[in-house]
Amino acid sequence: MNNRLSGETIDMRFTPTELSKQELELQREVRGFLLEELPPGSHEPCLGMAARKNKEFSLKMADRGWVGMALPTEWGGSDRTAVDRFIVVEEMLRWGAPVGHHWVADRQTGNVILKFGTEEQRERFLPAICRGELGFSIGMSEPDSGSDLASVSTKAEATTGGWIINGTKIWTSGAHENDWFVCLLRTSPLEDGNKHAGLSQFLIDLKSPGLEISPIPFLDGSHHFNEVTFNEVFVPETNVVGDLGMGWHQNTTEMAYERGGPDRWLSPFSTVEQLLREARGTDLEPVVSDLFGELIARWWGIRNLSLSVARLIDTGEAPSVESSLVKEMGTRFEQEVIEKLVHLIDLEYSPDSDSLFERLLAQCVVTFPGNTIRGGTIEILRSVASKGLKGLPA
Amino acid sequence: MSDASEVDTLITDTADRLFSQLCDHESIQKAEADGQASDIWSAFADTGFPWISISEESGGSGGTLLDALEVLRLVGYHAAPIPAAETGILGGWLMSSAGLELPSGIVTVLPNGSQGLAVERTGDRLTISGRGLRVPWARVAETIVVPLEIDGQTFAAAIDSSECQISRMTNMAGEPRDTVDFENVDVFAAVLPSEINLETFRFRGALSRTALMAGAIEKMSQLTVSYTNDRVQFGRPVAKFQAVQQHLVWGAQDAALARMAAESAGREANRGPALFEIAAAKLIANQASARATKACHQAHGAMGMTQEYPLHHLSRRLWSWRKEYGGDAEWSSWLGRVAVAQDADGLYPLITGGSAVLS
Numbered sequence: 001m002n003n004r005l006s007g008e009t010i011d012m013r014f015t016p017t018e019l020s021k022q023e024l025e026l027q028r029e030v031r032g033f034l035l036e037e038l039p040p041g042s043h044e045p046c047l048g049m050a051a052r053k054n055k056e057f058s059l060k061m062a063d064r065g066w067v068g069m070a071l072p073t074e075w076g077g078s079d080r081t082a083v084d085r086f087i088v089v090e091e092m093l094r095w096g097a098p099v100g101h102h103w104v105a106d107r108q109t110g111n112v113i114l115k116f117g118t119e120e121q122r123e124r125f126l127p128a129i130c131r132g133e134l135g136f137s138i139g140m141s142e143p144d145s146g147s148d149l150a151s152v153s154t155k156a157e158a159t160t161g162g163w164i165i166n167g168t169k170i171w172t173s174g175a176h177e178n179d180w181f182v183c184l185l186r187t188s189p190l191e192d193g194n195k196h197a198g199l200s201q202f203l204i205d206l207k208s209p210g211l212e213i214s215p216i217p218f219l220d221g222s223h224h225f226n227e228v229t230f231n232e233v234f235v236p237e238t239n240v241v242g243d244l245g246m247g248w249h250q251n252t253t254e255m256a257y258e259r260g261g262p263d264r265w266l267s268p269f270s271t272v273e274q275l276l277r278e279a280r281g282t283d284l285e286p287v288v289s290d291l292f293g294e295l296i297a298r299w300w301g302i303r304n305l306s307l308s309v310a311r312l313i314d315t316g317e318a319p320s321v322e323s324s325l326v327k328e329m330g331t332r333f334e335q336e337v338i339e340k341l342v343h344l345i346d347l348e349y350s351p352d353s354d355s356l357f358e359r360l361l362a363q364c365v366v367t368f369p370g371n372t373i374r375g376g377t378i379e380i381l382r383s384v385a386s387k388g389l390k391g392l393p394a
Numbered sequence: 395m396s397d398a399s400e401v402d403t404l405i406t407d408t409a410d411r412l413f414s415q416l417c418d419h420e421s422i423q424k425a426e427a428d429g430q431a432s433d434i435w436s437a438f439a440d441t442g443f444p445w446i447s448i449s450e451e452s453g454g455s456g457g458t459l460l461d462a463l464e465v466l467r468l469v470g471y472h473a474a475p476i477p478a479a480e481t482g483i484l485g486g487w488l489m490s491s492a493g494l495e496l497p498s499g500i501v502t503v504l505p506n507g508s509q510g511l512a513v514e515r516t517g518d519r520l521t522i523s524g525r526g527l528r529v530p531w532a533r534v535a536e537t538i539v540v541p542l543e544i545d546g547q548t549f550a551a552a553i554d555s556s557e558c559q560i561s562r563m564t565n566m567a568g569e570p571r572d573t574v575d576f577e578n579v580d581v582f583a584a585v586l587p588s589e590i591n592l593e594t595f596r597f598r599g600a601l602s603r604t605a606l607m608a609g610a611i612e613k614m615s616q617l618t619v620s621y622t623n624d625r626v627q628f629g630r631p632v633a634k635f636q637a638v639q640q641h642l643v644w645g646a647q648d649a650a651l652a653r654m655a656a657e658s659a660g661r662e663a664n665r666g667p668a669l670f671e672i673a674a675a676k677l678i679a680n681q682a683s684a685r686a687t688k689a690c691h692q693a694h695g696a697m698g699m700t701q702e703y704p705l706h707h708l709s710r711r712l713w714s715w716r717k718e719y720g721g722d723a724e725w726s727s728w729l730g731r732v733a734v735a736q737d738a739d740g741l742y743p744l745i746t747g748g749s750a751v752l753s
Contacts, residue, residue, distance in 0.1 A: 014650045016657045027746070040739060094742045269742065277738035284734055286727070292741075293729030294681075294722075297674035299745045301655045308654065322650075329647045379636060386639040389619050389646055 012322055012389075016304060017311040019087070026084055030091040033064060038097060044356070045096020045274070047363060048267030048334075050224070053135065053177055054098035061092075062132030067102045068110045069130075075114065076127030082313040086306070090262040096270040100174070104136040105129045107261070108254050109182055112201070116242030116250050121203065125180075137206065139169040139183030139228065140251070147380050149184070150195040150248060154230060156185040156202060162237045163187075163202070165230040175213045175226040181206050184247050199247035203239040210234070220351070220366050253318065258375055260309045260323030265302045265330030267371060268337040271360040275341070278357045291340055302330055321388030328381040331372045338364045399661065401464045402457060409443060409465045413472035422707050425475035426568035430534045435476045435500065444481040445496065452490035459483065463605040463660040467653070470609030470715075473707035475569060477502055477531035479602035485539040487598065492550035492584035499536030502529055504574070505599060505719065507592045508542045511576065515544060520551060520583045522576050528718075532560050532572035541595045542583065548591045551581040565714035567707070589667075599719035600676040601663055607679040607715050608649075608656035611686045614708040615649040618642060618690040621697070632693075641693035648682035648689075655679060662749060670732065670749040677725035683712035 019027065037060065046052050061067050066088045071077025085106075092099050099106075110129045113121055128134045145152045154167025165185060175181065181204040188198035206213070210233040216225040242250050272295060279288075306326050312319045341361060349358035351366075372378045416434045425431035438444065447462035448454025462483050469478045477500050485501035504511075504526040511524035520542075532538060538553045559575040619642055622633035632638045659675035662668035687709040691698045698705040716722075732752065736744050744751050 012646065012650055014654050016654060016661055018661075090746075273738050273741050276734065276736075276741055280737065286730075289730035289734050290723070290726040291730065292733040293726040293731070294677065296733045296741070296745055297677045297726070297729055300671075300674045300748065301651050301678045303745060304654045304658050305650060325643065325647050325650065328643060329651070382639045382643045383636065385646070386619075386633060386642045389642055390623050390633065 012325070013312055013317070013319060014305055014308045014322060015311070017083075017308050019083075023083060023087060027087050027091065029064075030066070030088055034091060034095045034097060038095060040277070043096070043098075045270035045360065046098055046100070047096065047270060047360065047367065048093050049099075049103060049263035050267070050367065051093075051096070051100040051103065052098040053100035053174065055101045055132070055135075057098050058101040058132035060132075061088075061099075061102070062130060065130075067106050067130055067132045068126065069106075071110050071114055071126055071130060075122055076130035077110070078130075082310040083307070086262065086310040090266065090303075093262050093266040094269045094273075101135050102129070102132050104138060104174075104178075105134055107263075108138075108258050109136045109180075112182065112241060112250065112254050113203075115253065116201070116246075118238070120238060121241065125203070134180060135174060135178035137172050137175045137178045137181045137228075139172060139181050139185075139204070141169065141171045143168055143170055147377055149251075150199070151190070152184055152186055152199065153190075154183070154185050156187050156200065156235070158187075159234070163235045163240070165202075165204070165233040165235060167230050169228045169230075170216065170225070172213075172226045172228045173224050175206055175228050176215065176223065178206055180204065181228065182241070184251055187244055187247075196248040198245055199251075200244050201241040201247045201250050202235055203241055204233070204235055208233050208235070218367075220363075252320070255320070255376065259320075259381075260306055260326035260330070262303070262306060264327045264371075265299070265306065265333055267334045267368070268341075268364055269299070271341070271357065271364055272337065274357040274360055275345075278355060288344055291344055295337060295340075298333060302326070302333060306330070321385055324376075324381045324385040324388070327376075328378045328385065331378060334371050335368050338368055399664065400460070402461050405443075405446065405457060405461050406464045406468065408441065409468050412437060412441070412443075413468055413474050417472040417474045419702075419704050419707075422473055422475055422704075423701070429562060429564075429570055430531070431475045432534070434474060435534075438474070438476055438478065439481075444478055445486055447483055448486050448490045448496070452493075453496040454486065454490060459664045460660055463601070463656070466602060466605035467609040467656065470606035470711070471613045473610065473613070473704075473711060477535070479599075479606065480530050480535075483602055484595075484599060485537070488539045488541060488550040488586065488590070488595070489537075489552060491590055492586045494550060494552050494582060494584050497536045500531060500534050501537045501539060502531050502535040503599075504529055504538065504540040507595060508540055511540070511542075513542055513544065514578075520544075520549075520581045521578045522551070522553070522581055523578055524576055526574040526576070528563065528565070528571040529574045530572075531570045532558070532574045533562060533570055538574060540581075541586065541590070541592055543592055548586045549583040550586050551583040553579055553581050565718075567710035567714045569711070569714065596719060597669055597672045600725070601659060601668075601672045603715045603719050604652075604656040604659060604672070604675045604679045607683055607712055608653040610708045610712050610715075611645075611652045611679075611683055612649040614686060614690045614705065614712070615642075615645040617705060617708075618645050618693045622693050625695075625697075638693055641689040644689040645686045645693070648686035652679045652682040652686075655682075666749075667753060668749050670729070670744070670752055673725045673728050673732075674748075676720055677722060677729065680716045680722050680725070683716050687712050 065078040069078040069080040073079045156163040183202045187200040210231045212229045349362045351362040442455035445454035446457040447459045450456045480502040485503045514521045535555045542549045557579045561573040565571045655675035655678040659671035662671040
């Protein structure tokens with residue numbers, strides 16, 4: 001059926017879709033796994049994609065074939081669909097599972113290496129990603145390049161057998177714990193009128209000599225962010241990903257995988273679920289009950305949109321406008337959920353409370369302003385999406 | 395007919411063309427001034443559109459509920475000023491489900507069911523007295539249908555409109571929402587199948603409004619993208635300004651969200667019980683229409699506040715439909731009761747499984 005939003009200006013493609021029998025079977029399997037590994041009440045739920053790193057857990061997921069699952073079997077993946085991956089990710093996140101170790105590799109780096117990497121790179125990295133072994137950081141932002149990503153100035157200069165890198169990357173999540181760094185670097189000087197040219201992607205060992213990692217403490221004192229400085233760091237020729245100068249294009253493709261998935265709308269779910277768990281047996285005030293009604297309706301609606309984007313990816317499309325719209329909406333919704341809870345529930349919640357709900361809520365309040373910033377601010381997403389609405393290239 | 399789970403595009407393409415031809419700005423304005431649009435209705439009815447999803451044996455046009463809902467979405471998209479939902483998936487559905495013969499003219503329903511009516515039963519004879527409020531297009535209806543609960547059974551009662559006193563009222567979009575007075579009026583009543591009762595009628599009404607609203611929000615969003623790309627200020631199209639882009643994106647999101655919700659609920663309803671999906675979809679459409687009308691009006695500036703520009707055909711309908719068959723409070727309360735009745739572990743399975751989890 002032609003289900004596109006028709007008209008002269010808009011060509012969005014959100015088509016309702018349902019899970020097949022096999023997909024529902026996968027959903028049951030993942031729920032069973034989580035019930036066994038992380039029985040409710042036995043673990044402190046993580047708040048979405050900002051999940052704890054737990055390599056042991058990642059290895060167990062990989063044993064089931066759930067890390068890098070959409071990668072081809074010849075590279076250690078399971079050749080599963082984007083929808084299958086959606087199902088696994090969705091269940092992990094709503095459960096608050098510690099998926100931090102393999103998160104970036106599973107969501108985007110595996111795809112990038114498969115799509116743009118050399119045979120040697122695929123052989124070297126993809127099976128290890130699918131075994132849940134490797135953790136990746138992403139190197140995009142710099143002190144003077146945030147939303148204006150094309151202005152990155154960290155330089156890679158050709159030398160015998162490879163490249164010498166100088167400069168600084170910031171907001172690098174997990175660099176102090178991860179193994180590898182996928183970095184967008186300038187390989188030729190900024191050209192007037194063609195700011196997207198001259199950028200290339202590199203795979204960099206985070207243990208390289210000359211590479212220094214220092215923490216940028218998060219506002220609550222926790223350590224996620226880092227500053228990574230390159231001082232004459234040598235990277236071998238074989239670690240260039242894709243074509244020289246095509247980094248911007250590759251990066252944009254990577255974003256289509258990054259945006260619009262369950263990680264952009266499920267972060268507060270554990271908190272809401274825990275409220276219901278702790279309230280069991282007591283009479284909830286009607287306004288709180290109504291809020292549950294409103295939230296499950298929105299989650300149902302946004303999930304249907306997000307699932308339809310995964311289905312579209314499985315038809316070979318790169319739905320960048322659709323996924324930007326979902327991410328912009330989903331991350332704002334995440335903040336709205338928390339604001340509504342704060343508004344309705346009169347508690348002086350504390351990060352040290354005996355109540356898990358209060359601890360989670362406190363953590364959401366403090367960390368969720370970042371949800372509409374990370375991976376592209378909502379202002380940038382609006383710019384991408386609104387050009388797409390008019391049918392202009394983003 | 396093609397696969398029953400897919401919309402028949404032959405039907406909907408034809409409806410789209412018909413409305414594109416008939417529902418121009420002037421015709422919609424004229425319908426509002428006249429209190430009806432008999433020419434648009436005639437063209438619509440001549441092709442059998444109102445009776446899609448009612449079987450041919452019952453005097454309908456055949457097709458599925460999905461086809462009918464897609465036509466309703468187009469009614470909303472084109473702001474077609476006609477009682478399509480009332481004659482078809484509401485009134486026509488009640489009558490045909492009860493085995494009553496469909497009239498050739500317009501059918502409407504009492505949206506609040508038998509509320510405010512006194513029903514007297516003498517043997518096989520039913521008479522009703524009382525007042526029906528906000529009855530869509532009662533002034534042009536041939537038959538007014540009401541679901542009645544009597545002794546634990548639900549009946550569809552058909553009333554000849556000529557026996558009622560009708561006072562003209564409108565909703566905020568100028569669509570007829572008349573007051574109908576009955577005094578000892580005889581009705582033809584027949585019992586409905588057990589799955590149809592006052593509650594399922596309410597949900598069916600909500601489903602009809604959800605489809606209409608999805609269409610109207612989508613058209614409103616498209617108008618806004620076009621307008622802001624054409625309108626030049628400070629030397630460039632206003633759509634280039636980030637502050638305006640925010641409105642465009644929010645409007646487009648709510649168009650996508652409302653349509654996804656309406657279509658997902660329609661698919662479920664086409665298969666069986668869909669209480670969760672319909673409740674969620676109506677609440678989503680209500681809230682989406684509130685946000686989208688605000689964003690789209692803001693992006694249009696003063697032009698959107700004029701009668702000559704068509705934005706109001708959509709926004710005024712949305713403000714009205716938001717309150718018909720359940721506002722935000724009714725549906726969030728219904729959904730909240732369902733959600734809280736699950737234990738915490740059941741909350742997410744409810745979101746993914748919907749009505750199937752509840753049955």
